[in-house]
Amino acid sequence: MKRVLIVLFTLAAFSATAQEYKPFKVNLSLGFAKPLSSGASGGVLFAIEPKYGITDNIDLGLRLESALVARAVISSGNTVSGEIGAFGSYLITGNYLFGTGGVRPFLGLGAGLYSIASGGVVTVVDGQTPEDVTLVGATKFGGMIRGGIKAGHFVLGVEYNAVPTTSNRLTNTTIESKNAYLGVKVGFDIGGGRY
Numbered sequence: 177m178k179r180v181l182i183v184l185f186t187l188a189a190f191s192a193t194a195q196e197y198k199p200f201k202v203n204l205s206l207g208f209a210k211p212l213s214s215g216a217s218g219g220v221l222f223a224i225e226p227k228y229g230i231t232d233n234i235d236l237g238l239r240l241e242s243a244l245v246a247r248a249v250i251s252s253g254n255t256v257s258g259e260i261g262a263f264g265s266y267l268i269t270g271n272y273l274f275g276t277g278g279v280r281p282f283l284g285l286g287a288g289l290y291s292i293a294s295g296g297v298v299t300v301v302d303g304q305t306p307e308d309v310t311l312v313g314a315t316k317f318g319g320m321i322r323g324g325i326k327a328g329h330f331v332l333g334v335e336y337n338a339v340p341t342t343s344n345r346l347t348n349t350t351i352e353s354k355n356a357y358l359g360v361k362v363g364f365d366i367g368g369g370r371y
Contacts, residue, residue, distance in 0.1 A: 199229040201368025203331060207361035209243035209263075213354035217246035221359050225269065229368065232276065237269040239286055239320075247353050263357065264291040265337065267320055279327045286320035290339045292355055316340045316355070324361075329368070335359040 203225040210218040221244070227237035247261040267288035273280045292314045316339055324333030339355035 198368050200227075201229070201235075201365040202226045203237075203363050203365050205331070205333075205361040205363030207359055207363075209245050209357050209359050211245050211247065211354070211357045213356075219243065219245035221361070223359075223361065223363070227269075227271070227365075227368070233273050235269075235271040235273070235284075237271070239265065239267045239269050239288075241265045241267075241359075243357060243359065245357065247355075262293040263337075263339070263355070264293070265289070265318075265320075266291075269320070269322075271322075273326060279325060281325050282323065282333075284320075284322040286322070288317070290316050290318045290337070290355070292316065292339070292342055292353075314342045316342070318355075326365075329365045331361070331363045331365060333361050333363075335361065 203223070205221075205223040205225070207221050207223075208218055209221040221241060223239060223241040225237045225239040227235040229235050241264070243263040243265075245261060245263070265288065267286035269284055269286035271282050271284035273282045275281070318337065318339040320335055320337050322333050322335040324331060335358070337357050337359060339357070341352050341354050343350050343352045
C-alpha cells in the first residue's frame with residue numbers, strides 16, 4: 177500500500193510540474209527588416225503576437241506585423257530602388273521551446289496573409305522611353321520560419337518571411353518586386369511565465 181501511495185504522489189508531483197506555466201501571453205517586438213532582393217534597403221518592423229501555450233514547450237499564436245522598407249524593382253534585368261513600402265502580415269504561428277530552464281532556444285513556423293502596400297513611383301525604361309510606374313499593392317499568401325532564444329520574458333529572434341514576388345506588366349516589359357525579407361527582432365512577453 178505504501179508503494180502505491182508513493183507512486184501516486186510521484187505521478188501527481190510530475191503532473192503538477194508539467195502544469196507550472198501560465199498559458200496566455202502577448203509578445204511585443206521591435207526590429208530590423210531587410211528585403212532579400214538586391215537594391216532594396218532595410219527598415220524598421222513592429223510586431224504584436226498574442227500566444228497561447230498548449231504545453232510549457234508549445235505555443236500557438238497570431239502574429240500581426242508591419243515592416244517599413246524600400247522596395248527594389250527589377251525591369252529588363254536592371255534593378256531600381258523604389259520608395260518606402262510597407263508589408264503587413266497576419267500569420268498563424270507555432271513555436272517549440274526547447275528545455276525547461278530560464279534560457280530556452282526556440283524554433284517556429286507561421287503561415288498566412290502578407291499585405292504589400294503600393295511602394296511609390298519608380299522610373300523604368302519601357303521600350304525606348306523612360307516611364308514612371310506606380311508599384312502595385314497586393315495581398316499574397318506566404319510563410320515564415322523563425323529561431324531564437326527566450327530568457328525569462330525577454331525574446332531575441334530571427335525570422336525569414338517567404339512572400340511571393342509581385343509584378344506589373346507594361347507595354348513592352350514586366351517589372352517585378354521580390355518581397356521576401358528577413359526580420360531580426362528584440363521583444364518581451366507580457367504574461368505567461370511560470371507560477
